[in-house]
Amino acid sequence: MKKSNTNAYMALVLVSIFWGTTYLASRIGVRHTHGLMLAGVRQTIAGILLTGFFLLRGFKFPEKIILSRLFVIGVMMLCMSNGLITWAMQYIPSGLCAIIVATVPIWITIFSYFLVQRTKFTILLITGMLVGLLGVGGIFYDYLPSLANPEFRFGIFLTLISCISWAIGSVLTARWALKINFLYGAGFQMLFSGIVMTGTAILMGYSLPLDGFNRELWGSIFYLVFFGSILGYSSYVFALNNLPTSLASVYAYINPIVAVLLGWLILQEHLNWTTGLSCLVTLGGVYMVNMAVNRNKKEYGTTKS
Incomplete structure (x- = not known):
């Protein structure tokens, strides 16, 4: 029980910090591509990785009614x-x-x-x-x-x-x-929303600059996928299921402070x-x-x- 609580507190610290840093990563990423394309690629990759992980572990494909509602929530x-x-x-x-x-x-x-x-x-x-x-x-x-x-x-x-x-x-x-595993359901939400956003961005005439390796852009995408979507969301769900809701919601007060300070220190934003x-x-x-x-x-x- 003590180990579970310790891990839950660690998860809360992770989500409090990482979700605050995603604003900086997104701000850097949109310097090189449209915001919908950046978010779409991020969520599509994260969704494929999460749903693929659960399907490989033998999880059944959700029923149509659950998938339709996951689509609505994801959008x-x-x-x-x-x-x-x-x-x-x-x-x-x-x-x-x-x-x-x-x-x-x-x-x-x-x-x-x-x-x-x-x-x-x-x-x-x-x-x-x-x-x-x-x-x-x-x-x-x-x-x-x-x-x-x-x-x-x-x-x-x-x-x-x-x-x-x-x-x-x-x-x-x-x-x-x-009635679906939180992370498995989140994977489908990410996948559905990622496809919709990427498709919308393409219809609007935007694309990823693939003519050369852009360190800032791909670094932003990598960070958002693994630290923002997968690690961040997994930590949030774990903390939510092992700590009181009032305590798990502490991340919401820390994220803006982290984002404001990083924006000021790294991007010279107004403060x-x-x-x-x-x-x-x-x-x-x-x-x-x-x-x-x-x-x-x-x-x-x-x-x-």
């Missing part, structure tokens, strides 16, 4: 979320993108109310949502001159759509509760006291939202039993 959480985030980083700093993505729990709470109707809006929950949005507002105040740039606004728009899509996909995942403080305020609001949701779950569980 919502990886195409419309990860793909759009990667695309957005062609226009906005990776740190800013990570901070906006940190508000996903707020969006999940909103869509859970309409799709599941288990969320009770308490004073703590409403306060947390307002504090989180206030923090994001403070960050945008620091980027007011950039908002005059249509490409910057488009990047913000893509990031907001990605947050909403991830939230809806998360709610659907919980609602459907598919000052206003941005740093607004980031902490946003994460504080998200923490309050998560705390309120966990309290709701406990109350809901009590009334159900």
Whole structure:
């Protein structure tokens, strides 16, 4: 039991760090190819490796209904979320993108109310949502001159759509509760979404530059496949299944900090006291939202039993 807990804590540390570094890797990768192509190739390779691993171990091919739902979730959480985030980083700093993505729990709470109707809006929950949005507002105040740039606004728009899509996909995942191994199912989600994104990028007229070996591009893809998708997601699932949900969700507060610091140190992205403080305020609001949701779950569980 102690060994399992130790491994779970190690997995939590890995996902907290690696998922924060994927913003930097994506930002570097989109210098050389379109964001949808980068995300599509990443997810396709990761999906082939994961599904291939389970099929070679003798796992049965999922039923059509499960595959169709994995396709929907994959499109919502990886195409419309990860793909759009990667695309957005062609226009906005990776740190800013990570901070906006940190508000996903707020969006999940909103869509859970309409799709599941288990969320009770308490004073703590409403306060947390307002504090989180206030923090994001403070960050945008620091980027007011950039908002005059249509490409910057488009990047913000893509990031907001990605947050909403991830939230809806998360709610659907919980609602459907598919009877399939988490990683095996994730492999199909990655494979489906990767094919859709790669095909979309090709139809848009984009391709991978294959005329020569590009160290930055292929280094980015390698890192995103193995450390972002396979190792990162595997660690997240392991931590989620061996630690309390409230503890496993700690990664969401560490990822933006890692992304902001790496963007500042390596890519010379904008960082000052206003941005740093607004980031902490946003994460504080998200923490309050998560705390309120966990309290709701406990109350809901009590009334159900």
